Amino acid sequence: MRISRSTYTRAKQRDPDWSVGLDADQIQRISFVLNIHAALRTVFDNPENVYGFPAMVNDNEFFNGRAPLEVMAQGDMISLYETFRRIDALRGAQW
Template structure:
């Protein structure tokens, strides 16, 4: 596992920091623990440990898990660019969306399907809303 982490350029401390940041965002989005675990492809025990901010622990995450964390962080950054108020930044993922891709479901429901394509497509649809703001 250490060789995989080194070849990807992620230390165990970076994995913990990224995971804790993503879990914190998912909590603010009102994601259930089950949704968060499916979105990040982590176990319930890993999710519980990531929520315990004061606990010392390390974890090695694979490329897929780090990519999922990156999508959550990038969706959050995009929402912060689009919306000025915290209610929309943190509430949007839980809002029913009638866009043809979402078909009356929330972005959280789509992401929690657990596959990378659903996470990527949710990010892509939200990213389009920001226009050329980068």
């Protein structure tokens, strides 16, 4: 998400008086992650699949035996976008 570890740690404290500005790239990355989560919640009923799917090895042609998290962790926007597209297609989205 392009945030430092210290910023992440501070955000987890949920101090209502603290805020951080995000640039357009960071907002788009967060949007992809949230939309991936929404797609998984639509496709799967049980929490194990909703939360576990991104870490599961995937033999789909795009993933080639890698887990979606592994692909997203590469850090580039294309990997995040393509992961979103593949997961969104599970719920019937057409590209």
